[in-house]
Amino acid sequence: MPILSVRDLTFHYPSASKPTLDGISFDLDRGECLAVFGSAKSTLCLSLVGAIPHLVPGRMQGEVVVEGVSTRSARLAELATKIGMVLQDPENALFNLTLAADVVFGMENLGVPREEMAARLETVLGLVGLQGLGGRMSQELSGGQKQRASVAAVLAMQPTILILDEPTRELDPLGTEEVFGLLARLKARGTTIVIVENDPDQVAPLADRMLLLREGKVAVLAPPREFYATVRDDPKIRFPQVTDLYLALQQRLGLTGPVPITLEEGIQSLGALYRQHARH
Amino acid sequence: MAHSIDSTPAIEAADLRFAYPSGVEALRGVTVTIRSGEFVGVVGQNGSGKTTLVKHFNGLLKPTGGVVRLLGVDTRTKGVAELARSAGYVFQNPDHQIFCNTVREEIAFGPRNLEMPAAEIEASSRDVIELLDLQGLEERHPFRLSRGERQRLAIASLLAMRPRVLILDEPTGGQDRQQISRLLGTLRQLNAAGHTLILVTHDMELLAGCASRTLVMFQGTLLLDGTPREVFQEVEALQRTALTPPMITRWSLGAGLPGPALTVAEAVQAFDGHPSPLAQG
Numbered sequence: 001m002p003i004l005s006v007r008d009l010t011f012h013y014p015s016a017s018k019p020t021l022d023g024i025s026f027d028l029d030r031g032e033c034l035a036v037f038g039s040a041k042s043t044l045c046l047s048l049v050g051a052i053p054h055l056v057p058g059r060m061q062g063e064v065v066v067e068g069v070s071t072r073s074a075r076l077a078e079l080a081t082k083i084g085m086v087l088q089d090p091e092n093a094l095f096n097l098t099l100a101a102d103v104v105f106g107m108e109n110l111g112v113p114r115e116e117m118a119a120r121l122e123t124v125l126g127l128v129g130l131q132g133l134g135g136r137m138s139q140e141l142s143g144g145q146k147q148r149a150s151v152a153a154v155l156a157m158q159p160t161i162l163i164l165d166e167p168t169r170e171l172d173p174l175g176t177e178e179v180f181g182l183l184a185r186l187k188a189r190g191t192t193i194v195i196v197e198n199d200p201d202q203v204a205p206l207a208d209r210m211l212l213l214r215e216g217k218v219a220v221l222a223p224p225r226e227f228y229a230t231v232r233d234d235p236k237i238r239f240p241q242v243t244d245l246y247l248a249l250q251q252r253l254g255l256t257g258p259v260p261i262t263l264e265e266g267i268q269s270l271g272a273l274y275r276q277h278a279r280h
Numbered sequence: 281m282a283h284s285i286d287s288t289p290a291i292e293a294a295d296l297r298f299a300y301p302s303g304v305e306a307l308r309g310v311t312v313t314i315r316s317g318e319f320v321g322v323v324g325q326n327g328s329g330k331t332t333l334v335k336h337f338n339g340l341l342k343p344t345g346g347v348v349r350l351l352g353v354d355t356r357t358k359g360v361a362e363l364a365r366s367a368g369y370v371f372q373n374p375d376h377q378i379f380c381n382t383v384r385e386e387i388a389f390g391p392r393n394l395e396m397p398a399a400e401i402e403a404s405s406r407d408v409i410e411l412l413d414l415q416g417l418e419e420r421h422p423f424r425l426s427r428g429e430r431q432r433l434a435i436a437s438l439l440a441m442r443p444r445v446l447i448l449d450e451p452t453g454g455q456d457r458q459q460i461s462r463l464l465g466t467l468r469q470l471n472a473a474g475h476t477l478i479l480v481t482h483d484m485e486l487l488a489g490c491a492s493r494t495l496v497m498f499q500g501t502l503l504l505d506g507t508p509r510e511v512f513q514e515v516e517a518l519q520r521t522a523l524t525p526p527m528i529t530r531w532s533l534g535a536g537l538p539g540p541a542l543t544v545a546e547a548v549q550a551f552d553g554h555p556s557p558l559a560q561g
Contacts, residue, residue, distance in 0.1 A: 143326050169453060172326040172482055174522045198456070201527055236456035241485070241528035244544045249551060263527055263534070271535030277551050278536075 001068070002027035003192050004048065004083075004161055008062035010216075011043060011052055021047065022216035023062070030160070033183075033193040035203045035224075037237055038213035041196045045165045047071070048194060050079040067160065077110055083161040084154035088169050090143070093150035099125075099141065100134035103153045110157060117156075124152040128182055144175025148182055161192040168199065176202060200240045204228075204261040212237070225259040242266025249273075288352040290316045290445050290476040291337050297345030298332055306332040308500040309346065314493075316351075316444070319467075319477045321487040321508070323523060324497030330480050333497060334447050337478065338367035351444065365394060367445035368438030372453065374430040375423075383409075383425070383433055384418040390441040401440075408436040411466060428459045435466075445476045452483060464490055485526045488512070488542040496521060512540050 004027065011021040020040045028034055036044060046052045050071040053060040064071040066082045087093055096102045100121060107117045125131050128148040133141075141149060147167055154162065164183075168176040180202045187193055187206065197203040210227040212220040212234070220230050228243050239247070242260045246269070249255060253273070260266040291314040298307040306329050314320055324330040335341040336348045339355040348355045351366050371377050380386035387408060391401040409415055412432040417425065422433055431451060438446065448467075452460045467490060471477050481487055487494060487508060494511040496504035498521045504511050512518070512525040524530070525540070532541035532550070541547040 173524060174325050176482075177522075235458040235461075238457045241526060241544050241547075242531050245528065245531070245547050248544060248548050253551070263530055266527075266531050267534040270531070274535050274537065274551060277553070 003030045003067055004028040004194075005065040006048070006062075007065070009044075009047060009064060010061040011047060012059040014057050014059075018216070020216050021213075024213070024216075024218055025062075026211065026218065026221055028161075028192055028194070030192055031187060031190045032208045033187055033195065033206050035207035035210045036194065036196050036213065037210065037231075038219065040213050040216050042165055044213065045085060045163050045194070045196065048161075048163055049083050049085045050074060050076055051085075080106065080110060080157050080159065082159055083163065084157055084159035085163040085165070086147075086151050086154055086167050088166045090146035090150040090170070093153055094138040094141075094146055097137060098134065099130065099136050099138050099149055102138050102149060103134070103156050106153055106157045120156050120158070124155045127155060127185070128152045129178070142175065143171045144178035147171055147175060147179050151179070151182060155186075160190075161194070162186065164193065164195045164197070166196050166198070168197065168202070180206065198238055200238045200243070201263075204240050204243070224261050228261065229259050240266075242270060245270060288316065289313045289349070290318065290351060291478075292349040292352075293333075293336065293346065294348075295346035296333070296336060296343050296348055298329075298336065298341060299344045306500055307336075307343075310500075310502050311346075312495065312502055312505065314476060314478070316476055317471070317474055318493055319471045319491050320479070320493045320495060321491030322478065322480045322495045322497065323482070323484070323487060324503075325522060328497040328521070329500040330495075330497040331449060333495075334449065334478055334480055335369070337445065337447055338369050339363035340369060361393070364390070364443065365441060366443055367447060368441060368443040370431075370434050370438055370446070370448045370451060372450040374427070374434035377434050377437070378422045378430060381421060382419050383414060383422060386422055386433060387437050387440045390437055394441055396441075404440045404442060408439045411439070411469070412436040413462065413466075427453075428455045431455065432463070435463075439470070444474075445478065446470065447478045447480075449480045450482065451479070452481070452486060460486065484524065485528075488526050488529065496523065508542055509540055512542075 006024055006026050009021055009024040010019050012019045020043045046056055047064055053072060054076050066079060071079060094102045096105060103121055103124060104117050125134055128151055130145060130148060168179050183193060183206060204224050207224055209221060209223055212231055220227055222230060228239055231237050232247050240261050242263060246259055257269055260269050293310055293312050296307055296310040299305045310333060322330045322334060336343060337350060339360050342356050350363055355363060378386055380389055387405045388401050391404055412435055414432060414436060422430060451463060467477055479491060491508055494508045495502055496511060504514055504517055512529045528544050528547050529540045532547055537550050
C-alpha cells in the first residue's frame with residue numbers, strides 16, 4: 001500500500017478563475033523521494049500536509065490519503081505525526097531562545113510526555129548533526145545549522161513523510177550540502193520525501209521520480225533520466241550540466257545510452273566519448 | 281569628459297577594514313581595484329564578508345579602516361543618497377526596497393529624489409520598463425507581482441537613476457531558468473552599454489556564464505582574484521572556502537579536456553574540435 005496517495009486532487013482559491021490544482025493523482029511508496037517542478041508547487045505541498053483544506057480558504061475536491069488516513073477527515077495534530085513540512089526560511093521555524101526549545105516546540109503542542117521529549121530531542125539532534133548544541137541560542141547558528149534545526153523540529157514529531165519547499169533557498173553552498181547530506185541519510189532510513197528544489201545538481205541524485213505540473217495538471221511524472229529527456233525543451237527547468245551536455249550532443253553523435261544525471265556518470269560516459277573524439 | 285571618467289576606476293578599496301560595534305571584524309584588509317566597465321562576480325560562504333564588502337562600494341557601510349573610493353570619491357566624504365547617483369545597490373530580497381503603490385511610481389521615485397527633470401524621468405522610466413520587461417505592469421501594485429517581477433522592478437528602480445555602477449546581491453533567488461537567462465541577457469546588455477556590474481552570488485553556473493572577473497572572499501579577506509577560468513583551477517584554495525566550480529567545469533577537468541570549460545556550450549565545442557578557449561587556461 002502506498003504511504004501517500006493523491007487522488008484526483010483539485011483546488012480552487014476563492015478569487016481564482018481557474019483551479020490551481022486540477023485533477024492531480026500520484027502515489028508514493030515508503031522511502032521514495034519525489035521532486036516537484038512547475039507551477040502550483042507550494043499549493044501542492046500545502047495540500048499534502050493538510051493545510052488545505054483545514055487552514056487555507058478555497059474549494060478542495062478529490063483526496064489526499066496519508067498512511068491510510070484522509071487529510072480531509074484527520075485532525076491537523078494527527079497529521080503532524082505522519083507528515084511534516086519544512087519551511088523555506090528556517091527563521092520562521094526558530095522563534096524560541098534555544099535550539100532545544102525550538103526543537104521540542106512541536107512535540108509540546110502534541111502533548112508528548114516530558115521524558116519522551118528529552119529522548120527524542122537527543123535522537124533528532126544527532127540525526128541532523130547538531131548533537132550537544134541544544135543549549136545554543138538559535139540565532140547564533142549558521143544558515144545550514146538553522147535549516148537542519150528546523151528539519152529536526154519537524155522530525156521530532158516522528159512523521160514518516162517530509163515535505164520541503166525550497167529548503168536551501170536562503171542557504172550558502174556549504175549549508176546546501178549539509179541539508180542534502182541530511183536528506184540522503186533520512187531517505188536511507190526510510191523517510192519519504194517530497195521536495196521543491198531548483199538546484200539540479202543536488203536534487204537529481206536524491207529523487208526517485210520527478211513531477212512537472214503545468215496549469216495545475218500532471219504534465220510529466222518519471223524517474224530523473226526519463227524526466228530530463230522528456231522535458232528537454234522546457235525553458236524553465238534547470239538540468240544538471242552533464243545532462244545538458246548529453247542532450248546537446250545526443251542527436252549529432254547518435255548517443256543511445258542512459259542520460260547521465262551526476263558528475264560521475266557524466267565523466268564515465270561522456271568522458272570516454274570525448275577521448276574518442278579527441279583522438280581523431 | 282567621458283574619457284576622464286573612464287580612466288578613473290569604478291571602485292578602489294585600499295586596505296579596507298570593517299569592524300561591527302561589537303568588535304567582530306568582518307573585513308580584515310581588502311585591497312582591490314575595479315575598472316570602469318568590468319563585470320565582477322563576488323563569491324564566498326555566508327560570513328565570508330562578501331556582502332559587507334560590496335555594501336562599502338556605494339557607501340551603505342563606511343570603512344572603519346582604510347579607504348574606499350567610488351569613481352574617485354572617498355565614500356566617507358559623501359552621504360548615501362549622493363553616492364546612490366553613482367552606484368545602485370539591489371538587495372537580495374526585493375521587498376526590502378520596494379514601497380510605492382504602483383510600478384510606475386516605484387521606478388520614478390529615485391530619479392525624482394535626485395531632482396531629475398520630468399522629461400528625463402519619463403524617458404528613463406520608459407527605458408528601464410522596456411529593458412526589464414515590465415511593460416503592461418506599470419499601474420500594478422508591486423506586491424501583486426511575482427517574485428521574479430519584483431526582482432526586475434527592484435533593478436529597474438535603481439537603473440532609472442542611471443548609476444554607472446550596479447551592485448546586485450543574489451538577484452536570481454526564486455527565479456526559474458528562463459527568468460535567470462533573461463536577467464543575464466539584461467545584465468550583459470547593461471555591461472555592454474558601459475555600466476560596471478558587481479554581482480554577489482552563490483550560483484557558480486551563473487557566475488561562469490557572465491562575469492569576466494571573480495573575487496573569492498574568505499574570512500574577511502580577498503582569497504582569489506582572477507577570471508572565472510583562472511579561479512576555478514585553484515582547486516585547493518576553493519576547497520578551503522567550500523566552494524565548488526560549476527558541474528561542467530568539474531566535468532571538463534575529469535574528462536581530460538585541455539582546460540576547464542565554463543559553460544555547456546564550450547564543452548559542446550570541444551567535441552567539435554574547438555578547444556581554443558579552453559587551452560588559454
